[in-house]
Amino acid sequence: MNILRKKALPVKKIDTKIISLVENMFYTMRNADGIGLAAPQVNQNLAITIVDISCIEKYKDAKPILLINPEIREIYGECVMSEGCLSIPEVRADVLRPKQVFVKYHDLEMNEKEEEFDDLAARVVQHEIDHLHGKLFVDYLNPDDKKKFKKQLADIKKGKIQTDYLLHLYSDDFHGY
Numbered sequence: 293m294n295i296l297r298k299k300a301l302p303v304k305k306i307d308t309k310i311i312s313l314v315e316n317m318f319y320t321m322r323n324a325d326g327i328g329l330a331a332p333q334v335n336q337n338l339a340i341t342i343v344d345i346s347c348i349e350k351y352k353d354a355k356p357i358l359l360i361n362p363e364i365r366e367i368y369g370e371c372v373m374s375e376g377c378l379s380i381p382e383v384r385a386d387v388l389r390p391k392q393v394f395v396k397y398h399d400l401e402m403n404e405k406e407e408e409f410d411d412l413a414a415r416v417v418q419h420e421i422d423h424l425h426g427k428l429f430v431d432y433l434n435p436d437d438k439k440k441f442k443k444q445l446a447d448i449k450k451g452k453i454q455t456d457y458l459l460h461l462y463s464d465d466f467h468g469y
């Protein structure tokens with residue numbers, strides 16, 4: 293099974309391997325012009341996700357987010373946003389998700405934390421946490437988009453998903469995650 297379809301394993305303790313993985317993930321995400329990344333996307337089956345939307349002008353004051361072993365505890369509202377994924381560069385589509393989420397997670401010192409995310413940050417956090425459960429945003433496509441991306445979805449089903457290093461640079465305002 294493709295690693296992007298597996299459930300990620302919880303992080304039990306922070307060691308130098310985890311720290312360098314996190315550093316590597318931030319590097320990879322920024323290098324790919326992404327705004328979020330989950331460890332399985334870089335071939336590590338661990339429950340680690342990062343989000344940084346500050347490269348988008350409207351969110352330039354947003355701080356980078358690191359979520360270890362994240363769990364969504366509560367959801368509020370719903371909204372539609374256009375999504376893409378660094379691992380599925382050829383698909384981009386509207387997805388309906390909760391607008392706000394309340395998340396429990398560990399930080400890099402394994403402290404238990406809780407935080408509420410809203411708007412784009414909530415969107416990316418949910419997309420990344422899905423990656424830890426083997427779920428991809430294309431699983432939510434509406435029937436029209438399913439038809440439109442039939443070939444790509446068939447490839448994904450066959451396990452053709454990109455999990456090596458992601459070097460997609462987007463020239464417009466689109467940022468994958």
Ligand code: ZN
Pocket residue numbers: 376377378379419423469
């Ligand atoms: Zn993704």
